[in-house]
Amino acid sequence: MIESVADVRKGDILIINTGYHRYSWDRPDIPNPNAQGGVENKEFGFLVRHPGPSLSFYKWAIEKELKIIGVDCGLAEHPMNTLIRTMHPQEFAKAEAKLKAEHGKTWDEMFPPEEYYRLLHIELPKRHILFAESIVGQIDELLGKRAWFMMLPLPFMEVESSWMRPVAYRPPEGMDEEEFFQVMDEAEVLDFTLPFSVQTPQWANYEPLVVKYVKRVGGQAFGKGRNTSICTASFHLATHMDGEIHFWSRGRTIGQVPLDYWMGPGAIADISHLVADLDVYTPEMIESVVEVREGDILLIKTGFHKYGWNSPDSDEFRYMVRHPGPSPDFSDWAIEKKIKWLGIDAVSQDHPMNTIQRIWHPKTFEEANAKLKAKFGKDWDEMFPLDKYYQDTHLNLFPKGIVHAENLGKDITHTPSGRYYLAVYLPKGMETASMWGRFIAIKEAD
Template sequence: MKMYDLTQPLSTSTPPWPTYEPFEMKYFKRLSTERVNGQIIRTSNHVGTHLDGERHFWTAGRDIASIPLEDLVGPAAVVDVSDAVGEYGIYTPEMIEERVEVKTGDILIIHTGYHHYAYNKEEADEEAYMCKHPGPNMEFAEWCMEKEIKWVGVDCGSADHPMNTVIRKLRPDLAEECEEKLGKPLTEIFPDEGRQLMHTKLFPEGIIHVENMGGEIDELLNQRTTIGCFPWRMVDGESSISRVVAFDGME
């Protein structure tokens, strides 16, 4: 069996989601003095490749420990939309279905190409990665519900369009740039009732997502495979740093 690691490397250089605490790691024991190495980690759950759980935006939702493995592993479609959408673009269900078959109950992985801007790449551009990547609108979220998608994965900073998140307020200069690019006011493209729709609309439906994927994702574009997401078994966890793996030939 061939496995593909779809996880980004995690280090103190990995940028967290804007306004969230970064990943910190230090030694509190060393072999030189105590004959053992020991480390302490302090981090938010939203740094590097991570699973956004239901409780992240829905208080009554399942915690990370309550999500069965059967909900995290299964048949998947990996879809490359990088040729159809670029900076601030909006991807649609039609773009997905014309590139690869998506079956009811699938895991869906969206490749925008923006993982190439991640911190550990030669093309690293944190502003582009977090603030300018493509994203979906309400039509896409409704399609996910119709297809009963198990979970969605993206290779960029958020499963939502960056201008449908807090980034719109944090970076008004980029919000203006996006409006010029798309030719419409952001309030029209992303009205208040659809605020962070991939979080607020889909989590109560049991459709969660993994953000900041990468690794060997380029080797699986427009293919069907089997994928698993493996978070910490964290009681009361709203989200979790995770490892995501594709298993070739298992579907």
């Protein structure tokens, strides 16, 4: 059935369009005069009544060495092969009657429980074949087409699943599809996302990550068990994007920002050799190491990622309280350059002494103030008047649409200054002021 409508190759990511994305909660109502209220129960359709794969499908997926199987409904399995079967016995009776009529077998004959368990819980995981569920959005635009998929979940270290922003890239007009895939395959992809763990420190007095497992594979009948966790945390830990509404009440939430805002050409400025503890960096420093163009995404590498919690040189106080920050003219320069968004390999885009850290750490402030006087001949409040520079890059730039990412790390360690294609894949949080994300750079092969 699948290969009759799509060219599926070994090692592919496969996205299956069942049509049941039409029942997603954010889609228009589906009129049905025979349904209660005259409209379909969309949530029921999306989660309980959608189609699912045969047992042979999973065997075929193993033979094809698929990376990821994505679906446009609530589950990548048939709902009647999950606990939904026992939660909705009337729906199971209908499904089994349909199966008997079409295949002449009962449900357990068609899906022997022990074999199903072995395939789903042993064979597929051993081969690292993953499921991506509830893919909706612009999925209909890909019908029958091949695409380059970016499926980059948040790097949760202790949990079984993760949110993500799945994205498909198609070749630009006039470019051969195979040539496009070859370019993408040969490009270097750099990941700047820190591990997301219960050990990851949150900013200052924000909520840390807490993980609680509420289900285990061994807890239910064959094939129906799941490892499932509940996570609570502030968005201000690990690598995350601060959105406009984080500091500007009329600003957009993360989910209100269009996808193309989060990706595009940009520059990485490695100024790590120019800055030290509590230093102030300037636009001149940045432009001395990289060409910054109008409309760029700009990531600043101070070198302070090496003091993060997961580094051999970890020094949490240094990372949180002593990192460098921007000069007074930085925000105006960013506005003039029409910077799309910023990123930093430290806990804050602002200088820590232009945040509440100044009050919490008076001795460190004295040190920063003395250093500023020696370097610029001005004390802190003269160079950074509080009513203008408190949380400078938050309060002065967010109303201009210039937001920023904090806690960049991982591959940024060995990434030199230069121009890159930069992107962040953020879950589409419609009410969130900030959001964890997967931050990458793509460098075309020479």
